[in-house]
Every structure is written in C-alpha cells, then in structure tokens.
Amino acid sequence: xxxxxxxxxxxxxxxxxxxxxxxxxxxxxxxxxxxxxxxxxxxxxxxxxxxxxxxxxxxxxxxxxxxxxxxxxxxxxxxxxxxxxxxxxxxxxxxxxxxxxxxxxxxxxxxxxxxxxxxxxxxxxxxxxxxxxxxxxxxxxxxxxxxxxxxxxxxxxxxxxxxxxxxxxxxxxxxxxxxxxxxxxxxxxxxxxxxxxxxxxxxxxxxxxxxxxxxxxxxxxxxxxxxxxxxxxxxxxxxxxxxxxxxxxxxxxxxxxxxxxx
Numbered sequence: 001x002x003x004x005x006x007x008x009x010x011x012x013x014x015x016x017x018x019x020x021x022x023x024x025x026x027x028x029x030x031x032x033x034x035x036x037x038x039x040x041x042x043x044x045x046x047x048x049x050x051x052x053x054x055x056x057x058x059x060x061x062x063x064x065x066x067x068x069x070x071x072x073x074x075x076x077x078x079x080x081x082x083x084x085x086x087x088x089x090x091x092x093x094x095x096x097x098x099x100x101x102x103x104x105x106x107x108x109x110x111x112x113x114x115x116x117x118x119x120x121x122x123x124x125x126x127x128x129x130x131x132x133x134x135x136x137x138x139x140x141x142x143x144x145x146x147x148x149x150x151x152x153x154x155x156x157x158x159x160x161x162x163x164x165x166x167x168x169x170x171x172x173x174x175x176x177x178x179x180x181x182x183x184x185x186x187x188x189x190x191x192x193x194x195x196x197x198x199x200x201x202x203x204x205x206x207x208x209x210x211x212x213x214x215x216x217x218x219x220x221x222x223x224x225x226x227x228x229x230x231x232x233x234x235x236x237x238x239x240x241x242x243x244x245x246x247x248x249x250x251x252x253x254x255x256x257x258x259x260x261x262x
Contacts, residue, residue, distance in 0.1 A: 019099050019124075020092070021160070027071030028160075034076035034098035039132060041081040045102060048135045048147065049075055055148025056156070063153060063239060063250055099159065100128040102135065111140065113151050115158035125159040128152075145244035154243045157251070166241040166252060172227065173220045184220050186227030190256040192235035193242065197221055198228050 020030045033049055057070040076093055095101065105111055111134045116126040134140055135147070144151050157163040166189040176185040185191060197212040199222065212225035233245050238252040250256070 019097070021099060023068075024071070026066075026068050028068065029072040031070065031073045031100070032076060032093045032098045033073060033100040033102065034093070034095040035078055036101065036103035037078045037080070037095065039078060039102065039104070041078070042132070042136070045132060045135050046075060046077070049102070052135070052148040052152050055146060056152040057148075059149040059249075060153050060156065098127060100130065102130050102132060105131045105133075111137075113144065113155055115155045117158055117162065117164075119162060121162055121164055123162040125162065128155045128159050143244070150239075150243040150248075154239050157240060163240055163251075166238050173225070175219060184214065188227070189241050189252040190235050190237045192237075192256070193229055193233060193245070194235075195227050195229040197225055199225050 020032065022029045033053075035045060039045075053070055053073050061067075061069040074093055076090060076095060076098065077087065106129075109129070111131045113128065113130050113134060115128045117123070118126060134144075141147075166187075168187040172187055173184050174187055176183050176191075184197075186195070186197070198209050199212045200207055200209045201224075202208075212221040214220075215222045229242060229245060233247040235245075235247055235256075236250040237248065237256045238250065239248060240251060242248065
C-alpha cells in the first residue's frame with residue numbers, strides 16, 4: 001500500500017463537493033486525511049498516521065473476509081509546516097472536505113475518536129476526527145486499542161458504511177429468553193462476550209464496587225449498573241462493540257448477530 005502526502009496550499013484549493021473516495025478492485029483510493037492548519041508542526045503525527053493506515057489496511061482486509069483494504073491515502077499538511085522534497089501541491093483536496101481530520105479536541109469528546117454521523121443506519125458519515133494527543137500518546141492504547149488494527153477500522157465502518165455502535169447507553173440491558181429461562185443481558189454483539197455486572201458507588205474520594213441487584217419493577221438490573229467485560233475473551237466479534245478487546249477481529253454478521261438485544 002502506498003501512502004501519498006501533499007502540502008496544503010489554500011490559495012490553490014477550489015471548492016470541492018463531498019468525499020472523493022473511490023473503491024477499485026477492493027481498494028479504497030483518494031482518502032483524504034487533513035491536519036488542522038492551526039496545529040504546530042510535529043512530524044510524528046504524519047508518521048503515526050502512516051503507520052495507522054498501514055496496520056488498518058491489513059486488519060480491514062481480514063475483517064471483511066479479504067474484500068476491502070486501503071490502497072491510497074493523501075495527507076494534507078498545514079502550509080506553515082516546513083516544506084520537504086516529498087511533499088506535493090494539493091489539487092482538489094481541502095481540509096473542509098477531508099474524510100479524516102486531525103484537530104484539537106471538542107469539549108464533548110476529549111481525545112475520544114469519533115465519526116460525525118448525521119444520517120440513519122446505512123448512511124455515510126461526514127468525517128472522522130482524531131486528536132493530536134490520540135495519535136501521539138501511546139498510553140491511550142489501553143483505552144482504545146491499537147490505532148490501526150482497532151480504532152481506525154471501527155471509525156471507518158461509521159464513516160463509509162453508516163454502521164452504528166453495537167451497544168446502547170439508553171437501553172444497556174435486555175431480557176433474554178433461552179430454552180425457556182429468562183435472564184438479564186447487556187446489550188452487545190456478540191452475546192458471547194463475557195463479563196460482570198458491577199455497580200460503583202462513591203462518597204467523596206472513596207469508591208466501592210459490588211455486583212448489581214435485580215430490579216423487580218423494571219425486570220432489569222438497577223440503575224447505574226455497568227457491564228464490565230472480562231479481560232480474557234474468546235469471541236472474535238465485534239469491532240463495533242468493543243474493538244479494544246484482544247480477541248476481537250471481526251464484525252458481527254448473521255452468525256454472531258444478537259437479535260434479542262435492543
């Protein structure tokens with residue numbers, strides 16, 4: 001896979017309408033990743049973007065049963081960064097129409113990677129947002145997983161295919177009936193992801209955790225209950241539920257989709 005870099009020259013950029021991504025023989029081309037013009041120069045950002053895309057290409061190829069990969073990506077670099085011989089002038093690319101932006105965080109998200117999605121399921125997103133700290137701080141691996149093999153592919157599914165996360169903060173639990181026996185389960189895909197149901201309560205700086213209690217009125221767990229996945233898992237799905245789990249290498253499909261979950 002080749003990663004192309006280009007220098008942002010604002011006075012040469014015409015108006016561009018929408019993404020220019022093309023899919024040719026399974027390879028995504030003309031993906032534009034743009035660094036915000038206000039960011040200070042740091043070539044580690046460029047290097048880590050390149051590494052992220054290379055890792056993500058292999059991961060996407062395997063996760064989609066060898067159907068898709070990343071073939072060509074362009075990185076738009078701020079004009080005030082020092083020029084280099086390998087930089088090229090932009091043609092029709094621009095920061096405002098980029099597929100992925102690298103910019104300082106919005107207060108709502110902090111360093112959380114996210115994809116701006118206006119439409120419903122199946123409708124493409126507007127852009128993916130990574131912060132400089134996310135790209136530079138390796139300590140965030142424990143929270144999000146690998147940038148390329150986990151996070152970028154997760155966000156790409158939001159952006160390109162209009163897929164949503166496979167958890168539900170509004171309805172975190174549901175009643176599952178298997179073999180005539182009812183049980184409360186966390187909303188997730190797949191249901192093979194194991195874990196514990198924990199409630200944390202804090203007084204000042206002191207916090208305590210305990211197992212969640214069953215609520216007779218709602219027939220679910222009590223308010224504030226959280227599902228905490230076990231560190232050791234064997235389920236390969238799903239990238240859209242908790243991609244940071246080491247065992248996760250697949251999207252949910254018909255064989256692993258949890259139809260009972262909300």
